[in-house]
Amino acid sequence: MDFAIIWNYLPYLLNGALVTLKVSVLTLFFGAILGLCFAFMRLSKIKAVSRLAWGYVWFVRGTPMLLQIFAIYYWLPSAGILLPAFVAGVTALSLHAAAYFTDIFRAAIIAVPSGQIEAAQAVGMTPLQILWRITLPLSARPALPPFIGESINIVKGSSLVSVISVQELMFTSQSIYSSTYKMAEILGTAGLIYLVITSALTIFQGWLEKRLSYYTVR
Amino acid sequence: MKLPHLNRKASVSLAQQATTRAPMNPIIELDGVSKSYGATTVLNNVSLRVNEGQVIALIGPSGAGKSTLLRVVNQLERHQQGFLTVDGESFDGTEKPARLAGLRARVGMVFQNFNLWPHLSVLANVTSGPRAVLGLSRAEAESRAMTLLQRVGLHGHALKYPSQLSGGQQQRVAIARALAMQPRVMLFDEATSALDPALVGEVLGVMTQLASEQMTMLVVTHEMRFARKVADRIVFMAGGEIVEQAPPEQFFTAPDHPLACAFVATAAS
Numbered sequence: 337m338d339f340a341i342i343w344n345y346l347p348y349l350l351n352g353a354l355v356t357l358k359v360s361v362l363t364l365f366f367g368a369i370l371g372l373c374f375a376f377m378r379l380s381k382i383k384a385v386s387r388l389a390w391g392y393v394w395f396v397r398g399t400p401m402l403l404q405i406f407a408i409y410y411w412l413p414s415a416g417i418l419l420p421a422f423v424a425g426v427t428a429l430s431l432h433a434a435a436y437f438t439d440i441f442r443a444a445i446i447a448v449p450s451g452q453i454e455a456a457q458a459v460g461m462t463p464l465q466i467l468w469r470i471t472l473p474l475s476a477r478p479a480l481p482p483f484i485g486e487s488i489n490i491v492k493g494s495s496l497v498s499v500i501s502v503q504e505l506m507f508t509s510q511s512i513y514s515s516t517y518k519m520a521e522i523l524g525t526a527g528l529i530y531l532v533i534t535s536a537l538t539i540f541q542g543w544l545e546k547r548l549s550y551y552t553v554r
Numbered sequence: 555m556k557l558p559h560l561n562r563k564a565s566v567s568l569a570q571q572a573t574t575r576a577p578m579n580p581i582i583e584l585d586g587v588s589k590s591y592g593a594t595t596v597l598n599n600v601s602l603r604v605n606e607g608q609v610i611a612l613i614g615p616s617g618a619g620k621s622t623l624l625r626v627v628n629q630l631e632r633h634q635q636g637f638l639t640v641d642g643e644s645f646d647g648t649e650k651p652a653r654l655a656g657l658r659a660r661v662g663m664v665f666q667n668f669n670l671w672p673h674l675s676v677l678a679n680v681t682s683g684p685r686a687v688l689g690l691s692r693a694e695a696e697s698r699a700m701t702l703l704q705r706v707g708l709h710g711h712a713l714k715y716p717s718q719l720s721g722g723q724q725q726r727v728a729i730a731r732a733l734a735m736q737p738r739v740m741l742f743d744e745a746t747s748a749l750d751p752a753l754v755g756e757v758l759g760v761m762t763q764l765a766s767e768q769m770t771m772l773v774v775t776h777e778m779r780f781a782r783k784v785a786d787r788i789v790f791m792a793g794g795e796i797v798e799q800a801p802p803e804q805f806f807t808a809p810d811h812p813l814a815c816a817f818v819a820t821a822a823s
Contacts, residue, residue, distance in 0.1 A: 454630055455669035455728075459683030459735055460659030463651060469682060473673045 341518045342525050349522070352508030353529045359426055359494040359504055360533075364487055366430035371437020378442050389438065396435035402496055404428045409500040425497030429490065436486050444479035445471060477548045484541040488534045495530075505529060579606040581739060581770050582627055586636035589622060589647075596622045597633065598794040604739075607768040611781035611802070614791035615817065620774040623791065624741050627772060628661040629654045641738050659687050662732030666744040668724040670716040670731070676703070677712040680731045688735065695734070702730040706760050722753030729760055740764065742773040778821045782806050790814045 377389035396404070408431075409424040419427065448471055456466040498507035509526040513519045582604040589597040597619050604610055612620040625631040626638060633647040641660055645653075670679050680699035684690040690698070703709040706726040708719075716724050725745060732740060742761065746754045758780050765771055765784045775781055781788060781802060788805040790798040790813075798811045806822075809815045 449669075451665060451667055451669040452671055455663075455665065455671065455731075456682075457630060457654075458628060458658055458661075458663040458665075459731070460655045460657075460687040461683070462655050465686045469686060470671060474671070 338518055338521055341516060342521050345512050345516075345522065346525070348508055348512060349505065349525055349529065352503060352505035352526075353533070355422075355502065355504040355508075356491065356494050356506075356530075357533065359422070359429065359497060359502065360487075360491045362426045363429040363433055363490050363494065366426070367433030367490065368437055368483075370430060370434035372441050374434060374438040375441035375445060378438060379445060393435045393438050396432055401428070401432050401493060402499065404432055405496055405500060421497070421500045421502045425494075425500060425502045429494060429497065432493070433486065433490050436489070437483070440479055440482045440486060441475070443482075444475035447478045448474045477545075480541060480545060480548065484537055487537050491533050491537070492530060580604065580639075581606045581641055582772070583639040584623075584626070584636065585639070587623075587626060587633045587638060588635040589626065589631060589633045595794050597626065599636070600794075600796055601636075602789065602796060602799075604770060604772065606770055608786045609765045609769075609771045609773065609784055610787050610789055611785035612772065612774045612789050612791060613776070613778070613781055613817070614797075618791040619794040620791050621743050622794075624663075624743050624772055624774050627739070627741055628658050628663055630663075655687070659683075659735055660738045662735055662737035662740045664725070664728050664732055664740070664742045664745045666747050668716070668721070668728045668748070670724055670728055672716050675713050675715055676708065676719070676727050679716065679727055680734045683731065683735050699730070699734055702733050703727070705733075705763075706730050707756075720753060721749045722756045725749065725757045726760055729757075729764075733764075739770045739772065742771065742775070744774050744776065746775070746777060778806070790817065792817075 374389040374392060377385050378393075380386045380389075405425060405428040408419065408428045409421065412419060412424070452470055452474060453466060456470045461469065494504060495506035498504060498510065501507065505526055509522050513522040516522070580603050582602070584600055584602045587597055587600045588595070600619075600623060602610075602623075612623065614620055622631050626633050627640065629638070629645060629647075629649070636646075638645045638647075640657055643657065645657065670676075671682070674682065677696065677699055680702060681690075681692070681695035684695040684698060685692065700709055700712065703712055706729055708723060708726055708730070711719060711723065711727075716727065719727065729745075745761070746757050749757065754777070758777060761771070761773070761780070762784050773781070773785065783802075785802050788798075788800055788802050789796055790800075790805065790809070790811070792813045798805070798809060798814045800810070805814070806818055809818050
């Protein structure tokens with residue numbers, strides 16, 4: 337083990353990790369919003385709307401993420417849409433994550449007992465008030481574990497945008513070891529950094545689960 | 555079993571007396587209301603009139619359509635034929651959701667399984683409706699809620715969560731939640747059926763008190779003693795139809811319809 341090399345290149349790796357974090361947070365943000373929209377489309381009483389969302393999930397979940405990243409970066413320009421690598425990467429990851437979030441949110445919304453929705457209807461709340469005051473808060477708890485699970489997938493999956501030369505953690509590691517040949521040291525460190533980020537998410541999950549369930553225990 | 559049939563004549567005159575005594579402002583009217591799920595008819599041409607301040611007990615075997623009838627009154631169930639009139643406003647079952655919110659704000663409902671919102675404190679359960687629907691300020695809604703919680707004997711539990719309360723306490727919170735909207739009518743859908751027998755009394759106590767304050771109430775119940783003591787009129791349903799209506803004493807001592815006779819006989823045993 338050559339610890340000096342780790343120490344020398346740590347600033348570059350941390351810079352890469354910062355890009356990984358940026359990509360992940362943006363993907364989480366846009367993916368979750370899009371996923372929530374698709375979840376409500378899936379639950380729509382209008383058949384065409386529901387089927388459209390179903391089709392989206394079917395297609396995006398059924399094709400490789402790598403292929404989707406290539407398609408958006410290399411194929412969209414031929415349709416006149418030229419995106420910088422970073423934007424193309426976040427777009428591809430967000431569209432992909434949205435497909436998974438769709439089912440996570442849909443399942444959590446279905447899990448809200450109908451009696452609690454009826455009770456809100458019975459006091460005269462409008463559908464929007466019911467959504468905001470009852471449905472969303474009550475679906476937060478069942479959505480949390482799979483939501484964090486998918487967030488962890490996003491952090492790890494963000495390494496795939498290295499193929500379109502977004503200079504995140506994986507890309508940075510590859511360019512360092514290809515010139516220094518210290519593969520074990522550099523990849524080992526990168527792996528540790530990924531583990532630190534995903535561990536933070538796991539700890540956050542535990543903390544939030546406690547907070548969200550203090551009214552259901554006992 | 556057979557004795558009630560002999561009293562048929564007498565029961566008619568008693569029923570007539572009851573109608574002449576009742577206050578004459580109808581607040582709920584159902585006129586030829588029908589509803590079916592596919593081939594199954596759950597309500598068949600039901601007509602009912604409830605005057606202001608009256609307490610009506612809806613009783614009958616399960617599957618008779620009592621709960622469905624109750625839920626038509628606040629349009630949680632939409633009927634397919636006939637008219638519902640509440641407080642002068644008519645509904646044919648095809649109205650847009652926006653109009654139903656206005657109806658529901660005036661009709662309180664208490665459910666068999668309480669249906670309190672588990673993520674909100676007792677206080678927030680009671681204030682949510684008035685704040686969201688009536689536009690009350692937080693302070694106004696909370697002072698109204700505390701008054702009501704005091705009335706149902708739970709003001710000491712305002713900051714607890716529903717899961718920290720017993721079933722009977724939860725149901726009393728649910729009653730307070732409905733009353734906080736200051737409804738014109740209260741609907742009770744088997745409000746004590748999910749309760750431990752020891753806790754039924756405290757909920758019936760609150761309901762009895764409410765009845766004595768001239769609240770108009772429609773009560774689906776299996777508590778025959780409560781129905782007999784508190785109701786102004788018994789409405790007996792079977793097979794999606796109202797089979798018999800009578801003042802409680804008459805209904806329980808001299809029911810008219812054979813199905814009602816059989817029901818009263820079983821209930822008494």
